[in-house]
Amino acid sequence: MIKGRRVQASLNEGTVGMSLTIDGLRKRFGEVQALDRVSFQVRPGEVFGFLGANGAGKTTTMRIVLGFLRPDDGTVTWNQLPAASWPRRIWGYMPEERGLYLRMPVLDQLVYFASLYGVPRATARRDAIQWLARFRIEDYADRKAESLSKGNQQKVQYIATILHDPDVILMDEPFSGLDPVNVALLKSAFLEMCERGKTVIFSTHQLDQAEELCDSVAIIDRGRIVTTGTTREVKRSTGHQVVRVATAHDGDIRWLQSLPHVTVTRPGHDYTEVRVESGSDPQAVLRAAMSHGGDVLRFEVADPSLEEVFVTRVGALDTHERTLAAVAEAVE
Amino acid sequence: MNTITNIATVARREFEVRMRTRSFVFGTLLLVVGVLAIALLPVIVRYVDRQDATKVAVAAPADLATDPVATLNRLLNAPTAAADPQAAPDYVVTLVDNIDMGRADVINGRYAALFAIDRAADGDLSFTLYSNDTTGRSATLAWQAANSIAVADRLDRLGVAADDQAAVFAPAQFGVAWPDPSRTDPIGDTAALVGQDILAFGMSILIFMMIVMYGTWIAMSVVEEKSSRVMEVVLNAATPFQLMAGKVLGVGSVAFTQYAAVVLSGGLALMFQDAIASTVLGEGGGATLPEGLNMGMLLAFAVYGVLGFLLYACLFAAAGSLVSRQEDVNTAVMPLTLLSAAGYMIAVYASTGMLDIRAGWIVLLSLVPFLGPFMMLSRISDGAVQPWEIVVSVALLLAVLGAALWLAARIYRAGVLLYGQRPGVLAVWRMVRSGV
Numbered sequence: 001m002i003k004g005r006r007v008q009a010s011l012n013e014g015t016v017g018m019s020l021t022i023d024g025l026r027k028r029f030g031e032v033q034a035l036d037r038v039s040f041q042v043r044p045g046e047v048f049g050f051l052g053a054n055g056a057g058k059t060t061t062m063r064i065v066l067g068f069l070r071p072d073d074g075t076v077t078w079n080q081l082p083a084a085s086w087p088r089r090i091w092g093y094m095p096e097e098r099g100l101y102l103r104m105p106v107l108d109q110l111v112y113f114a115s116l117y118g119v120p121r122a123t124a125r126r127d128a129i130q131w132l133a134r135f136r137i138e139d140y141a142d143r144k145a146e147s148l149s150k151g152n153q154q155k156v157q158y159i160a161t162i163l164h165d166p167d168v169i170l171m172d173e174p175f176s177g178l179d180p181v182n183v184a185l186l187k188s189a190f191l192e193m194c195e196r197g198k199t200v201i202f203s204t205h206q207l208d209q210a211e212e213l214c215d216s217v218a219i220i221d222r223g224r225i226v227t228t229g230t231t232r233e234v235k236r237s238t239g240h241q242v243v244r245v246a247t248a249h250d251g252d253i254r255w256l257q258s259l260p261h262v263t264v265t266r267p268g269h270d271y272t273e274v275r276v277e278s279g280s281d282p283q284a285v286l287r288a289a290m291s292h293g294g295d296v297l298r299f300e301v302a303d304p305s306l307e308e309v310f311v312t313r314v315g316a317l318d319t320h321e322r323t324l325a326a327v328a329e330a331v332e
Numbered sequence: 333m334n335t336i337t338n339i340a341t342v343a344r345r346e347f348e349v350r351m352r353t354r355s356f357v358f359g360t361l362l363l364v365v366g367v368l369a370i371a372l373l374p375v376i377v378r379y380v381d382r383q384d385a386t387k388v389a390v391a392a393p394a395d396l397a398t399d400p401v402a403t404l405n406r407l408l409n410a411p412t413a414a415a416d417p418q419a420a421p422d423y424v425v426t427l428v429d430n431i432d433m434g435r436a437d438v439i440n441g442r443y444a445a446l447f448a449i450d451r452a453a454d455g456d457l458s459f460t461l462y463s464n465d466t467t468g469r470s471a472t473l474a475w476q477a478a479n480s481i482a483v484a485d486r487l488d489r490l491g492v493a494a495d496d497q498a499a500v501f502a503p504a505q506f507g508v509a510w511p512d513p514s515r516t517d518p519i520g521d522t523a524a525l526v527g528q529d530i531l532a533f534g535m536s537i538l539i540f541m542m543i544v545m546y547g548t549w550i551a552m553s554v555v556e557e558k559s560s561r562v563m564e565v566v567l568n569a570a571t572p573f574q575l576m577a578g579k580v581l582g583v584g585s586v587a588f589t590q591y592a593a594v595v596l597s598g599g600l601a602l603m604f605q606d607a608i609a610s611t612v613l614g615e616g617g618g619a620t621l622p623e624g625l626n627m628g629m630l631l632a633f634a635v636y637g638v639l640g641f642l643l644y645a646c647l648f649a650a651a652g653s654l655v656s657r658q659e660d661v662n663t664a665v666m667p668l669t670l671l672s673a674a675g676y677m678i679a680v681y682a683s684t685g686m687l688d689i690r691a692g693w694i695v696l697l698s699l700v701p702f703l704g705p706f707m708m709l710s711r712i713s714d715g716a717v718q719p720w721e722i723v724v725s726v727a728l729l730l731a732v733l734g735a736a737l738w739l740a741a742r743i744y745r746a747g748v749l750l751y752g753q754r755p756g757v758l759a760v761w762r763m764v765r766s767g768v
Contacts, residue, residue, distance in 0.1 A: 099561030116569035
């Protein structure tokens, strides 16, 4: 499934300009420069991860893309036309703070949301029932939203986001607060959207989720884009490579630590992971292993994980938690 | 087209959701019952009253020329009989043998009062009312009866024949007229004048209550969408203006529905008060419109009521969008509540005569759109308003309504995404100017 998707994404690379293009966005809230020349491109049909700590500017960027906020400067275009000139129904949005009418029956509000996008009520009703069945919550169709568990409310929220069949789906932290079963359910729903040619953009600070799902990513920090591109490009952007090696003399890794331009990042019983600085040849590690450590049981060269890239470029996530409250205060 | 469809969709949801709530259904029922009770209060009071007519005992010397029981009956029951000849009498008068027995019966509660007549040594009559309640209407009526009986007794002793006495007691001719000889409009119909004042007064109260009650309701429902964070979900589908207009119209329709139920049931009860009374009490009478109520006044009430409500409602929505918690709503809408209260108070003072309704500054204020809906009704019912003044006030109201819609939509647009502390006036003005 994933392979087929990547083929499609690479085909789309040829169509220059057919994309969601965010160009030079600036936005200031009082004293806080929330966005500073934010630019990146999302190609149609790909899953795009928007990565950053809380308060880095993810939500503000999404709100500008959707036209809730006006940028001080910069433009947003979809397929070469200003984003605002496209009809509302091409956009799907799932805000970070989940919002449902708590005292309204689930099916009724799904029909309501879709009909605001111009979907006929009968069509919306039929599709909503299908989606509810697919998420195995069709029994809750006539219940008030407040009587549903949090996980089920999230499913309803997701249906509300895509029921009107949007082309571009923006989701703010879609995985937060979900249990593993629902995370898996949502992931498969994402991939299905992509197979149907939809463009999915989601923000997250869970980098492993992004690495697993995204064709492309952008990393944002304090309102600035640190790096953006395909996931592979971004992972290679530091120039480092990761080598996982295991020898018969497991446990003794002094020979590894003595190698130049090599840092042991994860010593372990099964294998040892090292970072090879840019410009150095990972094969040097293999040669060293063969000459120093006896039989080589495992040797693998890989790109660093997104998390490693993020830590290298931005620093550890938890030290950069800048809450939205600080931004909100600055607005006053 | 899209805008209208979305406004209708939002309004429809607001209407349907609210109409279905138990609090709305029971609240409306309770209001209707309350209004019916108030409107039918006179009938209810009369129904309860007729069960126990006040019993009065009379002790009198045997040589009286007139029958004291008949005289007392006629005088005590005169007010009721004048209103409705078929009505059951308020007082039942009974002759007792002597004063001591009568007094004992008043003490033990068999009679409410003893009307004792005695002949003094000089031949004139003296009267004593034995009663625990000597301050009410009964005492006044008893005193009138005493005078009447005394005069009749004196005339009798002077030898005036019974027929001549009837002529003596015939009521005098009495009328009222305008001091200004050029005035030709009818005078002296106090009931109609009072009725008109009360009508304008009542309509002002109705408009004021509608604006404050349902305006606050709109603000609450905006805050509810903000605090449940559903605002961002719908904001992707519809523009802030569509959401606001739909909400105002949706909640407005609920308001009008509830209002119509209350006003119609109250109005019908008033109109058919006599008919209901005749059924319940077995009296005659048909349906009558309240004094002063005519098509022009009703039309003015509808136009000023709807326009005034819309003007305030969109501003209430904007005020609600500026706060994120239910407990802050009342503070946010306070300026609007005060403004409408000012218009209502001036209108009430003017229509009850505490302010001169024809004074220049009242006329000027009545053209101000935020005050006009209340004050114009008083002025129209007073009858001294020129047609052009109505045209100007409605035109101004429409113009300001347009401006208010624009302003409210800008505030709403900025406000709905604003969480945290309530912004000050300056911050709001900046948001309106920048459009965020």
